[in-house]
Amino acid sequence: MPQWRQGLTKSLHQTRSMPESRYVQLASVDESGFPHCRTVVFRGLTDNNELVVISDTRSExxxxxLKRPQAQVCWYFSKTREQYRFTCNATVLTAQQDEALVREQWNKLxxxxxKQxxxxxxxxxxxxxxxxxxxxDFKHAPEHFCVILLAIETVDYLYLRGNPQNREWHEKNSEGNWVCQALIP
Structure with missing residues (x-):
């Protein structure tokens, strides 16, 4: 398990009683290159280090x-004063592409x-x-319900407690293993 994932697991555990710790900021880019940022709900993390969120195929x-799968997620844990910035590639899945995953996420709601x-x-x-x-009856997801998998490419971690603060950069090396580099905050 990558070092950043161990840290994220610990951050989630330490803030499990705080509902706001499940909200992350997701940024995407439109066709003209203009960024759009919004809050989404973290729904899980796959074995392949993909963040899971849900959405509506009728949304921006x-x-x-779909057109530009590059995205960034910023996640701040106020209790532990940690920030994770994930650079990701998004895969958007409807029931036509992955019925089991879509059904699983729908049933968790x-x-x-x-109703939303x-x-x-x-x-x-x-x-x-x-x-x-x-x-x-909400037993079946509507056609426009979808799951977004955000495959994590890099992680920029910042721990804001203490002086000096700690910052780490995580990325995969040429062999596909995660490596970590300490950075100046």
Whole structure:
């Protein structure tokens, strides 16, 4: 297990009682090269060191990552005063590409979380609250529900406690092994 992943596992464990520790900032780039950053919910980490998030294929995020899969994730843990910046390549999967993964992530959602995917198209005008009043059976994910896997390429870790602070750069070497270099913060 890479050193950065051991640290991330520890950070998640130390902040497990803090709901905000599951929120990360995901940045993507549109066709004109303009960056877009938003908060998403961390849903897990695969054995292949991919961060898992969910999304809607009707969203800007989906369109941007489909055309330009390069992304960056910034994750700050306020309790431990740690920051992880992950440079990633995104793979967006619908039920057509990976039915089991999409079903697994859908089934982990609460009914309130599932309901959000039936509100209507993201970013369209909301004329009244009726669009948000959804009833029904949420057993099956809608077609536009998708999973985003963010394959981690590099990790820039910053530990803000103490003086001096500690910073590490993690990347794979030519053999595919993770190596770590201490940096000046």
């Amino acid at each position: 995020k989906y369109q941007q990552l 609460s009914d309130a979380g599932k 995917f039936f509100w209507g198209e993201p970013g369209t005008p909301r004329h009244d609250s009726a669009a948000l009043q959804v009833e029904g």
